[in-house]
Amino acid sequence: MASTGNGKSKRDTYRHGDLRNALIEAGLELARQGGPEAVVLRAATRQAGVVPNAAYRHFADRGALLHAVSQAAMAHVAHTMEAEQAALPPAEDPAAGARARFRAVGTGYLRFAQEEPGLFRTAFHVPGDMTHAAADTAAGPGGKTPFELLGTALDGLVENGLLPEDRRPGAEFLAWSAVHGLAVLLIDGPLRGLHPTQAHDAGQHVIDMIERGI
Amino acid sequence: MASTGNGKSKRDTYRHGDLRNALIEAGLELARQGGPEAVVLRAATRQAGVVPNAAYRHFADRGALLHAVSQAAMAHVAHTMEAEQAALPPAEDPAAGARARFRAVGTGYLRFAQEEPGLFRTAFHVPGDMTHAAADTAAGPGGKTPFELLGTALDGLVENGLLPEDRRPGAEFLAWSAVHGLAVLLIDGPLRGLHPTQAHDAGQHVIDMIERGI
DNA sequence: TGTACATCAGTGAACGCGCGTTCACTGATGTAC
DNA sequence: TGTACATCAGTGAACGCGCGTTCACTGATGTAC
Numbered sequence: 001m002a003s004t005g006n007g008k009s010k011r012d013t014y015r016h017g018d019l020r021n022a023l024i025e026a027g028l029e030l031a032r033q034g035g036p037e038a039v040v041l042r043a044a045t046r047q048a049g050v051v052p053n054a055a056y057r058h059f060a061d062r063g064a065l066l067h068a069v070s071q072a073a074m075a076h077v078a079h080t081m082e083a084e085q086a087a088l089p090p091a092e093d094p095a096a097g098a099r100a101r102f103r104a105v106g107t108g109y110l111r112f113a114q115e116e117p118g119l120f121r122t123a124f125h126v127p128g129d130m131t132h133a134a135a136d137t138a139a140g141p142g143g144k145t146p147f148e149l150l151g152t153a154l155d156g157l158v159e160n161g162l163l164p165e166d167r168r169p170g171a172e173f174l175a176w177s178a179v180h181g182l183a184v185l186l187i188d189g190p191l192r193g194l195h196p197t198q199a200h201d202a203g204q205h206v207i208d209m210i211e212r213g214i
Numbered sequence: 215m216a217s218t219g220n221g222k223s224k225r226d227t228y229r230h231g232d233l234r235n236a237l238i239e240a241g242l243e244l245a246r247q248g249g250p251e252a253v254v255l256r257a258a259t260r261q262a263g264v265v266p267n268a269a270y271r272h273f274a275d276r277g278a279l280l281h282a283v284s285q286a287a288m289a290h291v292a293h294t295m296e297a298e299q300a301a302l303p304p305a306e307d308p309a310a311g312a313r314a315r316f317r318a319v320g321t322g323y324l325r326f327a328q329e330e331p332g333l334f335r336t337a338f339h340v341p342g343d344m345t346h347a348a349a350d351t352a353a354g355p356g357g358k359t360p361f362e363l364l365g366t367a368l369d370g371l372v373e374n375g376l377l378p379e380d381r382r383p384g385a386e387f388l389a390w391s392a393v394h395g396l397a398v399l400l401i402d403g404p405l406r407g408l409h410p411t412q413a414h415d416a417g418q419h420v421i422d423m424i425e426r427g428i
Numbered sequence: 429t430g431t432a433c434a435t436c437a438g439t440g441a442a443c444g445c446g447c448g449t450t451c452a453c454t455g456a457t458g459t460a461c
Numbered sequence: 462t463g464t465a466c467a468t469c470a471g472t473g474a475a476c477g478c479g480c481g482t483t484c485a486c487t488g489a490t491g492t493a494c
Contacts, residue, residue: 015456015470037251041448053449054471062448124403147404173396173405173416174423180403181395182387189338189394190361191387202387209388213427229437229489255481267482268438276481 020058022048027069028076031122039066039122066126071137073123077112078140081149084108098156103207105153106179109146110203113183114196120187124180150176167214175210182206234272236262241283242290245336253280253336280340285351287337291326292354295363298322312370317421319367320393323360324417327397328410334401338394364390381428389424396420 016022026047030038041062045052059065084104091097113120138145144152154171157163163171185191186199194202230236240261244252255276259266273279298318305311327334352359358366368385371377377385399405400413408416 019470040446042446050470051472052447053451053473056449057470124398170416170419173399174392174420177395177399177420178388178392178423179395180398181391181393184338184394184398185387185391202384205384206388206391209392209424209427211427213423213425233437254479256479265439266480267440267484270482271437 016048016050016054019048019050019054022050023055023058023065024068024072027065028072028119031069031073032116032118035118035121036066036070036125038118039069041065066122068137070122070126073119074138074146075140076116076119077109077123077146078138078142078144078149080112080115080140081105081108081146082140082142082144084111085149095160095162098153098160099162099211102153102157102211105150106175106207106210107200107203109179110183110186110199113187114199117187120183147172147176163214171214174214178206178210179203230262230264230268233262233264233268236264237269237272237279238282238286241279242286242333245283245287246330246332249332249335250280250284250339252332253283255279280336282351284336284340287333288352288360289354290330290333291323291337291360292352292356292358292363294326294329294354295319295322295360296354296356296358298325299363309374309376312367312374313376313425316367316371317425319364320389320421320424321414321417323393324397324400324413327401328413331401334397361386361390377428385428388428392420392424393417 023044026044027039029047030040030043039062041055042052044065045055055065059068081104084107085101088097088100088104091100139148142149150172154163154168154175158165158168182191182202186194186202191199191202237258240258241253243261244254244257253276255269256266258279259269269279273282295318298321299315302311302314302318305314353362356363364386368377368382368389372379372382396405396416400408400416405413405416
């Protein structure tokens with residue numbers, strides 16, 4: 001690995017080797033800092049140490065790159081949600097476990113929104129990706145998309161008698177609306193800049209409301 | 215009024231007369247069609263029939279214009295919410311009236327989001343404008359901002375015994391999160407393109423949830 | 429009522445910018461013989 | 462094992478674009494005398 005001395009590194013090989021992934025990774029970094037608008041083709045190639053038009057070997061256009069980055073960001077959301085569930089202490093009983101897993105879905109979602117607002121905005125910028133996202137690109141390590149994780153958690157509530165079966169249909173959209181709305185208010189609405197502790201409390205209150213109102 | 219013949223009209227006078235408002239109006243039109251990113255200084259001046267830099271007599275920079283447009287869009291939101299309340303049939307009793315006014319707040323908000331997604335996004339694009347917006351620029355004809363309309367409606371619930379007093383604090387953010395979240399899902403989430411009737415139903419379900427869970 | 433003058437809203441021309449995208453190319457890699 | 466060749470990932474140079482913003486200006490308007 002030769003160095004140019006200006007902080008950039010040069011490839012040993014003429015070929016990059018894994019430019020597609022490098023561009024997605026660069027795009028994620030741009031999105032992390034500035035949201036979807038910041039996913040600029042030239043900036044991504046710059047960061048990957050490659051000439052601008054090299055991107056066209058791997059993506060049809062800027063939109064295709066942004067789409068791939070958005071899917072990757074969605075997978076990050078799923079990962080955080082899964083991690084939140086995995087960190088749960090062992091449940092006293094199945095019903096308590098189902099309830100905790102449901103709440104963890106919302107908590108993980110909100111935690112990601114607070115910790116990675118740029119990625120969060122990028123994940124949801126490309127319309128319609130959440131429910132219909134290809135599972136192989138938008139899923140977390142567990143293989144589920146955020147929307148599927150929510151659905152599974154709701155099923156768990158029903159199975160344990162915590163949610164009447166006739167309330168199950170459409171429940172995704174009730175829960176999701178409330179949590180997503182709070183996320184947006186925390187990111188660039190009037191709740192932006194709230195202390196993480198307060199933000200967590202607000203999240204718990206919204207999840208309380210959902211449990212009561214669902 | 216002389217005409218150039220190419221569809222644009224020329225001022226009679228050397229001076230425009232009300233360029234500031236004309237630029238805001240043009241900005242609203244751009245926002246209506248393309249959201250906040252579409253509020254482009256050159257496009258606004260073009261639409262106002264004026265040379266680009268003329269805008270600088272009235273706005274410090276593009277950001278100042280966008281801010282003014284955002285405030286105007288917020289006033290439109292307030293106006294729609296007030297209209298929704300004004301269209302309510304006379305209530306059977308005070309409690310029913312308070313409840314109807316509360317629901318109208320959400321319904322009006324959601325209606326605006328569906329009918330004017332570009333303006334809706336523009337209204338909320340500039341962070342923090344909702345709660346702290348200057349009442350004179352972001353308020354509807356009734357003089358209240360959307361956030362104030364929500365607060366007043368919640369107060370009405372408390373006054374009529376429909377909401378326990380100890381649940382009042384912070385209730386804005388619960389209600390608002392849920393409705394705002396649904397609005398976002400309807401605009402460019404997976405619920406985008408829903409038939410207006412279905413969207414209305416979804417709105418009613420979310421508002422039901424809020425009433426139960428608040 | 430008429431004239432001189434200050435004000436300042438809008439003009440005209442130009443700038444540098446980074447962007448996405450195109451073209452013809454080059455040279456490293458892997459494969460066939 | 463060695464050589465010829467096809468492939469195709471990345472290069473280099475260039476394009477046209479609309480953008481925000483700056484400068485020195487002009488001429489309509491309202492005010493003071």
